[in-house]
Amino acid sequence: MTGRGLCETENDLNAGIESENRGTAASVRIGPGGEPVLGARDTRVAEVVHACHSVSIDQGLETLAIPGLTRLTLEPVLQYCAGLKCIEDRVTCPGCKRRTEAQGIETLDQFILSKKEIVVGDGRVRLKGEGTETIKTPCLESLAKQWSGENYWFWARRVIRKLRHGLRRAHMKGEPVAGEGETPSVILMEPQLADNIGMVARACANFGLDDLRLVNPRDGWPNEKARIAASGANYVIDDARPFEKLEDSIADLNWVGATTARQRDMRKPVLTPEQAIAEVRTRIARGERCGILFGRERNGLETSEVANADALIMIPVNSRFASLNLAQAVLLLGYEWMRGDAGRSLGRVTTYEKPLNEGLYMGRDRPATKEELVGLFEHLERELEANGFFNPAHRKAVVAQNLRTLLTRMNATEQEVRTLRGIVATLAQGKGKARKGAQ
Structure with a gap:
């Protein structure tokens, strides 16, 4: 059975989601207070x-309890904020940084003056201003950090990524066999610290790994500390699954690699991360499920646990200091996975930021044409000749050739060529006459 038969294609899935959204989306409108709201209770975006x-x-969504607002109708609301459509509507939300900017408030002093009174803590400290609004803050430190407001538009973009991930997983169908685009499972054996689980989730999100499994986590699950440490990789945290036994966590997998820094007297293949990920890709391509097992922070994996694995994965390290942080180990394997992913990108890519390619980044500039470069060469040589640079004269041809080689090697843009010609003209004729003398 192929992956396409088990899971709808992404285009079909997106089309289905958009169709459902159009039918039941909770619409954003401008409320009585001049703020973007939705629902019968005028809940702010x-x-x-x-x-x-x-x-x-x-x-x-459960806390908000807005009729008609579900996972399927949430994205248009988020897009209103993420796309900064409030700018077109000339409205803002309380607590948003855009409101502070729209009011022309640039400093904490200006913010305090814009309020009637700011009540700090239990009220014994009060800051008087010249405005009409009274607000409360738990402490002065909190006020100093939060007075300018939150970047809600950025938060909205994060939630959209988390939402789309969840919708895709919800539409997966079929038996537990790897579908197109599926990633290897990351299995943590008895992780001790919730913070480490969060950092592992962040590493997973960085490199496109979305199936996190936890075997008997010491501090229980779910755990809010892990969410905080994940720094926004909430969808990995939300979908993480706890298991009581290792055998249960790998029951649906066809191949498991166990990471270890210790040499084991076991007759199993020993693979580098690169070799292990190559094996995983080969197996997933033919419909198998794979996982990578990571040991405890304190002492790694027991030999009896490694016995459940099909291969050992050993990361090249300094032999005198071979111990790796749990999240670092996951990150290294994740990096190898992402290297071979056709959908990888250099840095962040969103609806609002385009992907980058390897090599020289040109932005919107175009490379200079040969005609423009020759114009620069001739302009520079003419001014150098006029100022007696080519001395002795019989060396002129060689020096000019070297200059052309140097400038050609720059891969200059059209704008850079114009800038260089302006510099040459200014140096030759003096400030204020550069453009007049340029050829």
Whole structure:
């Protein structure tokens, strides 16, 4: 059975989601207070973004309890904020950095003056201003950090990524066999610290790994500390699955590689991360499920646990200091996975940021044409000749050739050529006469 038969293609899935969204989406409108709101209770868009960002999407929607607002109708609301459509509507939400900017407030002093009173803590400290609004803050330190507001538009973009991931997983169908685009499972054996689980989740999100499995985590699961340490990789945290036994966590897998820094007297293949990921890709391509097992922070994997693996994965390290942090080990394997992913990108790519390719980044500039370069050469040589640079004269041809070689090697843009010609003209004729004398 192929992956396409088990899971809808991404285009079909997106089309289905968009169709459902169009039919039931909760619409954003401008409320009586001049703020973007939705629902019968005029819930502000910023409140929706905050609720779904601070916890899981499902928890946020449950807390908001807005009729008609579900996972399938949430994205248009988020897109309103993420796309900064409030700028077109000339509205802002309380607590948003855009409101502070729209009010022309640039410093904490200006912010305090814009309020009638700011009540700090239990009220014994009060800051008087010249405005009409009274607000409260737990402490001066909190005020100093938060007075300018939150970047809700950025939060909204994060929630959209988390939402789309969840919708795709919800539409997967069929038996537990790897479908197109599926990634290897990351299995943590008895992780001790919730913070480490969060950092592992972040590493997974960095490199496109989305199936995190936890075997008997010491501090229980779910754990809010892990979410905090994940730094926004909430969808990995939300989908992480706890298991009581190792055997249960790998029951649906066809191949498992166990990471270890210790030499084991076991007759198993020993693979580098690069070799292990190559094996994983080969197996997933033919419909198998694969996983990578990571040991405890304190003492790694027991030999009895390694016995369940099909191969050992050993990361090249300094032999005198071979111990790796758990998240670092996951990150190294994740990096190898991403290297071979056709969908990888250099840096962040969003709806608003385009992917970059290896090599010289040109932005919107175009490379200079040979005609433009020759114009630069001739301009420079003419001014050098006029100022007696070519001395002795019989060396002129060689020096000019070297200059052309140097300037050609720059791969200059059209704008850079014009800048260089302006510099040459200014140096030759003096400030204010450069453009007049340029050829």
